[in-house]
Amino acid sequence: MATEEVTGESGGLVFHPMDQFIVEPLFGTGSVGMFTITNVTLWMALAVLCILALMVLGTSKRAVIPSRSQSVAELAYGFIYKMVEDVTGKEGIKYFPYIFTLFLYIVFANFLGLIPTAFTTTSHFAVTVVLALAVFLAVTILGFVLNGTKFLYLFWPTSAPLAIRPVLMIIELISYFVRPVSHSIRLAGNLMAGHAVIKVFAGFAALVAVSPLAVLGIVAMYGLEILVAFIQAYVFTILTCVYLKDALHPHH
Structure with a gap:
């Protein structure tokens, strides 16, 4: 039955x-x-519930010898805190809660x-x-x-020669206003592509002739997507710190 759904009436692939993104x-x-x-x-609500479960329920006991959930929460907290401090300096620490919330939501959603x-x-x-x-x-x-x-x-690089500053200003303005485009496309594009490839391999897995290779492809892509899920959350967060x-320090 699965093979018929994948191949269709004419024998061509129809998956x-x-x-999955509808x-x-x-x-x-x-x-x-x-x-x-x-x-x-x-699934957005489930991501929020997972954050609450980890950061509220997981750390409620505040044990000296932490449980697994408390260890994960503390590691995540320390990891992002260090990132914010290293990239933005001490002045950026006050904005840590917002950046930490961004990271947690994206990583759990991924x-x-x-x-x-x-x-x-x-x-x-849209998200x-x-x-x-x-x-x-x-x-x-x-x-x-x-x-x-x-x-x-x-947008006015004072360290550059005066003659080329207007050109650099235009480049800086364009790059600044493109930020939300690249920031959003990088995250959504990587996840969409990876999930689509996994679905393609899953479709081929229904064909007996290529199913072993397709299953290996699914396992490999799934492992890669686990890595991508974390890396894309990290990239989005560290770019937020850079911005x-x-x-905080607009001078070139």
Whole structure:
């Protein structure tokens, strides 16, 4: 039966690797509106519950000899705290809670998406664009609040020769406003591509002739996606720290 579904009536391959990214109502059928509870809503809520379970329930005892959940929570806290401090300096520590929350949400959403039949919320540009725009707007507003018009020195490299500063200013402006685009596409694109490739291998696994190779491909890609799930959360977070550093120290 599985082979018939994959090969179709004409004998050609008929699986659709992008169907796993379709947003659907969680209850009933019909179109998806602004207030419709969807599969995206469910898996976003589960990511938030996982964060609460780890950081609240997992650390509630505060034991001298930590449990596994407390150890993971403390390692995650120390890892991101050190990142914020190293990249932004002591001035950036006050913004640690926001950056830590970003990291936890992205890493949990990424790993939950690896569960079979789950929905990877961070593979959708609608989600990653909101996260990237929130960082972009927060950093830009913070830059002007803390530095006033001196924040514009970020686009005026005073260390460069005066003759080429206007050209460099244009390049800096373009690169600055492209930040939310690259920030969001990098996360969603990597996750979407990896999950699509796994689905393609899963489709080939239904064919007896190539199923052993397809299964090996699934195992290899799944292992790679576990690595990618963490790396992409790390990259998104450290780029947020870099952008925050520009707001705190806009001078070239």
